[in-house]
Amino acid sequence: MKNRAASPTVVRFTIAIAAIALLASGAWWGYKHVMWWTPAGREIAQVVRGAAGVNEVLLTPPQAFTNRPITRAGMLTLARRARAKLADYYTESELTNWSAIATRVLDPKTIHDGKTDAWVVHWRIDWVHLGELTLSSGSAAATAAVEARSNRGILNRMNYTWQLVRTRAGWRIKHEDFAFQPGYGP
Numbered sequence: 001m002k003n004r005a006a007s008p009t010v011v012r013f014t015i016a017i018a019a020i021a022l023l024a025s026g027a028w029w030g031y032k033h034v035m036w037w038t039p040a041g042r043e044i045a046q047v048v049r050g051a052a053g054v055n056e057v058l059l060t061p062p063q064a065f066t067n068r069p070i071t072r073a074g075m076l077t078l079a080r081r082a083r084a085k086l087a088d089y090y091t092e093s094e095l096t097n098w099s100a101i102a103t104r105v106l107d108p109k110t111i112h113d114g115k116t117d118a119w120v121v122h123w124r125i126d127w128v129h130l131g132e133l134t135l136s137s138g139s140a141a142a143t144a145a146v147e148a149r150s151n152r153g154i155l156n157r158m159n160y161t162w163q164l165v166r167t168r169a170g171w172r173i174k175h176e177d178f179a180f181q182p183g184y185g186p
Contacts, residue, residue, distance in 0.1 A: 035133040044140055044171045045130055048162055051089040051173055052146045053125040054098065058082040059105045064122060072108040079106035091165060091172035122151040140164040140171065145181070157181040 035041045050057075061078055063070045070078075082102040090098050131143035141163055148156045163175040180186070 035135055036130055038135070040135055040140070040166075040171065041133055044133060044142055044164060047089050047164065047171050047173065048130070048142050048144055048160070049128045051162070051176065052128045052144065052160060054086070054089065056123045056125055056148065058085055059102055060122070061106070070111065072111060075106055075108040075111060079103060082106060087169075089173055090176075091167055092174055094173055094176055123148050123156075138166045139174075140166075146178075155184065157184040 036045055059082060061070050061075070063074075079102055083099045086095060086098045086102060126147040126149050129145045131145065132141075133143075134141045141161070143162075144160045146158045146160060148158070150156075158178045158180055160176065160178045162173050162177075164171050165174045
């Protein structure tokens with residue numbers, strides 16, 4: 001049997017159907033949601049998901065979750081790693097701000113018998129629901145809703161807004177703002 005090349009009409013029809021499907025999904029999800037599917041959107045999603053869990057993942061020693069003591073050297077190592085990891089999410093004044101928070105929270109002077117005051121309530125991120133993403137040349141704006149749950153059953157939901165810039169290292173958060181959703185938070 002011979003393979004026949006598809007006729008130009010069939011090719012055009014197939015492309016038209018695919019284009020209609022793509023445009024329809026964009027209209028259904030909204031243009032600002034479809035942007036998450038782009039390569040830049042996927043990279044930004046990793047950055048904002050990581051940033052949403054900074055307090056729970058980077059600024060809480062793992063020993064806090066198992067109520068084990070930590071040494072002064074352990075706290076210094078955690079602080080150094082946290083400051084390095086923060087550079088994967090933030091840039092400029094936001095990085096400076098979060099680095100200062102990491103230095104203060106993971107200061108070995110806050111250890112009392114191997115435990116810190118920050119270990120009173122343990123939080124984890126249950127989910128990050130990506131909202132809108134607007135891409136511009138070298139910058140982006142992103143929103144997300146985040147749910148955090150404590151080991152005591154307390155539930156917090158926050159709405160985040162991030163302003164990002166494209167750096168040599170990739171997308172980084174230049175400005176971050178959040179607010180608790182009504183009925184959640186302190």
